[in-house]
Amino acid sequence: MIFKDIQAIIAGCKDQHHAAQKALVDLQGDRLYAICIRYIGDRDKAKDVLQECFIRIFKYIDKFDPIKGSFETWLNVLTVRQCLKQLDKKTLKTIELSTKLYNEFYEDPKVINQMSADEILAKVESLPEGYRQVFNLAVVEGYSHKQIAKLLDLEEGSSRSKLSRAKQMMRAKLFYLKLHKHG
Amino acid sequence: MDKNRLEQKIKDELTNHQVPIDKEALWNNIHKKKKNRGLFFWLSGLMLIAGMGATILFQQTKNHEWVKAEPITEHKDLNENGTNQSQTNASQLENENTKDADKNEDPTNPAKLLQTKKLLNNQEIQNGHQQAHNQEISIQTKNPSAPSLNQESNSSNFKNTNGLNTQTNKTTFPIPLNKTKLPFKEHNASATTIDKVKEEDFAISLKQVSSIASLPINFLTLNSFSEFPPIKFSPVNIENRKVEKSKNVKGFYFELLGGYALINKKMSSETATDLLEARENMETPLEQINLGFNLRHQIKAGFYLQSGLIWSRLSESNNYKELASETKLEGGHVILEITQPNSDVLFQTGEALVTYDTIRTYEVYNTYDKWDLPIGLGYQKSFGKWCIEGDVNFVLNLNHTFKGYLINEELDKLRKGNPFAKRIGLRTFASIGAGYEFNKKLTLWLKPNFDLNPWKVNVPESLIEQTYQNYGLQVYARLKI
Numbered sequence: 001m002i003f004k005d006i007q008a009i010i011a012g013c014k015d016q017h018h019a020a021q022k023a024l025v026d027l028q029g030d031r032l033y034a035i036c037i038r039y040i041g042d043r044d045k046a047k048d049v050l051q052e053c054f055i056r057i058f059k060y061i062d063k064f065d066p067i068k069g070s071f072e073t074w075l076n077v078l079t080v081r082q083c084l085k086q087l088d089k090k091t092l093k094t095i096e097l098s099t100k101l102y103n104e105f106y107e108d109p110k111v112i113n114q115m116s117a118d119e120i121l122a123k124v125e126s127l128p129e130g131y132r133q134v135f136n137l138a139v140v141e142g143y144s145h146k147q148i149a150k151l152l153d154l155e156e157g158s159s160r161s162k163l164s165r166a167k168q169m170m171r172a173k174l175f176y177l178k179l180h181k182h183g
Numbered sequence: 184m185d186k187n188r189l190e191q192k193i194k195d196e197l198t199n200h201q202v203p204i205d206k207e208a209l210w211n212n213i214h215k216k217k218k219n220r221g222l223f224f225w226l227s228g229l230m231l232i233a234g235m236g237a238t239i240l241f242q243q244t245k246n247h248e249w250v251k252a253e254p255i256t257e258h259k260d261l262n263e264n265g266t267n268q269s270q271t272n273a274s275q276l277e278n279e280n281t282k283d284a285d286k287n288e289d290p291t292n293p294a295k296l297l298q299t300k301k302l303l304n305n306q307e308i309q310n311g312h313q314q315a316h317n318q319e320i321s322i323q324t325k326n327p328s329a330p331s332l333n334q335e336s337n338s339s340n341f342k343n344t345n346g347l348n349t350q351t352n353k354t355t356f357p358i359p360l361n362k363t364k365l366p367f368k369e370h371n372a373s374a375t376t377i378d379k380v381k382e383e384d385f386a387i388s389l390k391q392v393s394s395i396a397s398l399p400i401n402f403l404t405l406n407s408f409s410e411f412p413p414i415k416f417s418p419v420n421i422e423n424r425k426v427e428k429s430k431n432v433k434g435f436y437f438e439l440l441g442g443y444a445l446i447n448k449k450m451s452s453e454t455a456t457d458l459l460e461a462r463e464n465m466e467t468p469l470e471q472i473n474l475g476f477n478l479r480h481q482i483k484a485g486f487y488l489q490s491g492l493i494w495s496r497l498s499e500s501n502n503y504k505e506l507a508s509e510t511k512l513e514g515g516h517v518i519l520e521i522t523q524p525n526s527d528v529l530f531q532t533g534e535a536l537v538t539y540d541t542i543r544t545y546e547v548y549n550t551y552d553k554w555d556l557p558i559g560l561g562y563q564k565s566f567g568k569w570c571i572e573g574d575v576n577f578v579l580n581l582n583h584t585f586k587g588y589l590i591n592e593e594l595d596k597l598r599k600g601n602p603f604a605k606r607i608g609l610r611t612f613a614s615i616g617a618g619y620e621f622n623k624k625l626t627l628w629l630k631p632n633f634d635l636n637p638w639k640v641n642v643p644e645s646l647i648e649q650t651y652q653n654y655g656l657q658v659y660a661r662l663k664i
Binding site for chain 2: 018021022025026029030031033034037038044047048050051052054055058085112113115116117118120121124136139140142167170171174
């Protein structure tokens with residue numbers, strides 16, 4: 001049996017068909033791996049988490065309801081939650097950076113446009129634990145602070161402050177990148 | 184505006200960004216994990232069922248078959264005179280017995296102590312509760328119808344050919360005696376004199392059992408990990424900054440374990456206080472070695488479940504001193520008293536059965552092999568390469584066997600049977616320890632452990648109730664699967 005389109009793959013996965021599961025891994029593996037890297041920050045561990053994600057996806061694929069959203073969104077949500085499960089919530093609460101950050105950067109729109117996804121991902125990856133997750137949830141996934149606070153077991157204020165600092169760090173990192181690249 | 188543009192740019196770039204990964208390897212790992220997970224659940228379920236089955240089985244099976252000291256009754260009529268003598272001297276014996284009884288009213292009387300200990304021993308044998316620790320093996324029992332006849336006032340210590348230290352009390356019996364066969368090599372007392380046991384002869388020289396020294400448990404000092412390393416942030420050092428990440432990644436682990444423990448044995452009795460006192464002074468703590476494996480599932484937020492199979496060998500080496508008696512035929516004893524018409528009394532001598540009361544010293548080595556099924560729940564925390572964890576485990580005993588040896592007898596005098604109860608009480612233990620992650624696959628752990636409850640080992644109707652409690656140290660090699 002050949003699984004050409006996503007609907008056939010989903011149907012095959014619901015029947016616990018190995019070929020369908022393999023096809024889903026082939027189709028979505030790279031994308032979900034990128035999400036795992038963004039949240040875990042370590043590529044080797046991200047691979048482990050990705051395996052867990054797929055096992056979970058195969059287990060709960062019956063619960064996927066196309067009326068509620070697209071399959072990709074469902075995969076994203078499941079993957080993000082799986083990544084967050086690996087985090088030590090206590091550590092997230094205790095990490096507070098007390099460093100002075102550079103707020104003012106000259107950001108040339110041309111330079112911003114030239115930034116590649118890999119470069120941005122590398123900078124996100126290097127964000128500290130706790131800040132990285134808040135940044136991803138807020139900026140990339142578009143979660144509200146209330147949702148983030150609930151997911152990470154934080155206070156809303158803490159989520160806001162972490163996001164603010166994460167953004168500042170990202171600017172600093174990209175600024176450094178910009179300096180590095182352009183001189 | 185610039186800020187929003189940057190964030191939008193990041194979102195656009197990352198939302199559907201892909202990072203190539205080796206799909207074949209990924210799929211193979213997923214497949215392997217799924218298989219392992221299934222295997223783990225099957226094994227856990229199987230072990231649980233096996234444990235429950237074994238427990239039920241042991242509840243229903245009577246496996247306390249000791250090699251009992253079967254009494255062999257031999258009636259030897261030495262001579263007719265002897266028999267008649269027993270009848271003619273009946274009233275005289277009664278008088279002497281009455282005197283003895285009066286003497287025995289004194290609780291400090293050594294003869295009474297001897298009788299008490301003997302009665303306890305015999306009672307235990309009759310009840311079939313000869314446990315490994317109850318080394319009061321029935322030696323020989325004196326015929327109750329022929330008590331302390333013709334006891335004389337000499338006592339002697341001697342060493343027999345087996346090198347056993349014995350003290351003797353010699354009593355003549357011109358009447359047939361019941362003889363009980365020893366479960367071990369018969370003691371050849373060769374005393375030729377009639378001895379009377381002094382108080383100190385019966386006093387068992389008991390060595391004090393040293394109370395178990397509780398093992399010091401050194402907890403890993405975590406102060407060095409308690410603070411997050413100071414962070415210096417600047418555009419220049421951003422690249423070099425590394426933050427420790429949590430290692431609470433889910434997964435399955437296989438671990439091999441080995442350990443050593445001292446077992447604190449506690450005994451109690453409401454009735455057999457003499458026996459209890461004697462045993463408390465003679466018995467030493469047991470030692471245990473164990474080997475086994477665990478399958479372990481790391482679940483949410485550092486918590487894990489584990490189960491496996493553990494083989495343990497408990498051993499104890501004790502020196503026992505025991506009251507014993509033996510009977511032998513000897514000549515030269517007065518067997519008949521004849522009063523002549525002129526009031527002269529003639530004594531007729533001849534062979535008579537003589538019973539010697541002795542104190543035997545012998546060394547016993549007992550081993551108990553146990554197969555246990557532990558089920559545990561714990562919590563693990565990682566700090567870089569180092570980890571700490573603590574867990575609580577419930578241990579179901581699946582099987583246990585006993586072997587006992589008399590060391591200073593022939594080694595083939597293997598004592599059979601199982602002194603433990605059909606079902607050893609549920610054991611719960613806690614352990615806390617530290618581990619070091621050598622690589623992604625292998626972590627080595629050192630974990631002191633201690634039993635939370637003393638677990639009962641013997642049958643409920645036993646004269647002396649025993650409980651064991653372990654204090655030990657375990658080493659684990661944990662492999663990620």
